[in-house]
Amino acid sequence: MEPAVPAGIRSRHGVCVLPMSRLQAFTRETGMDHESTDTSGIDVRYVANLARLHLTDAEIDTFQGQLSQIVDYVQTINQLDLTGIAPTSHAHPLENVFRADEVKPSLDRAEVMRNAPQSRDGQFIVPKIVE
Template identity: 60%
Template sequence: MSSPDKIDVRYVAHLARMHLADGEVARLQPQLEQIVGYVQQLGELNVEGIEPTAHAIPVQNVFRADEVRPCLDHDAAMQNAPLAREGQFIVPKIIE
């Protein structure tokens, strides 16, 4: 496989909700490309006839019975909330 396409660092940072200074973008650009390029070495392997897998271990169908378990106490659930009101987590106004 060829070298990675040029990574749009600003776009990737936006997807991760990170704010980067111009200097940081310049520094991260070659670093990210190096990392992705390293992983892309895998593309050199011949995987013909090998089924894609989403997991490294051959285990499937791990299920839980539909039985109610205790929930968190409401006060405990809210204790990390920076802001709360009427039992709810308060966030900046959502505009649709």
């Protein structure tokens, strides 16, 4: 039986924004908190570095275990015979969702700049980019 996905997981951007306490509860409920033999191939330290996340060693251990279990769980699908089944990236049978090439009003710049921690000459200011 499928575990109920707790409210708070929003996967639309492919990012799990579940608070740590909820995630721990989720993994407990689904039995994912057991030691796994990690067949996921996920290297949390490497992925965290790619995502510019600074994690402590303890956090890396925690997430390595949790993420491995999640991936292991998803791999259940491999128990099915998937020969000839194309990978599915959308559940909806929609295609060709286009808009016409028409210009719509943009945001007012003052409005846009309200979210800029720092700005100058109408530009967002970021730490100096050194290539």
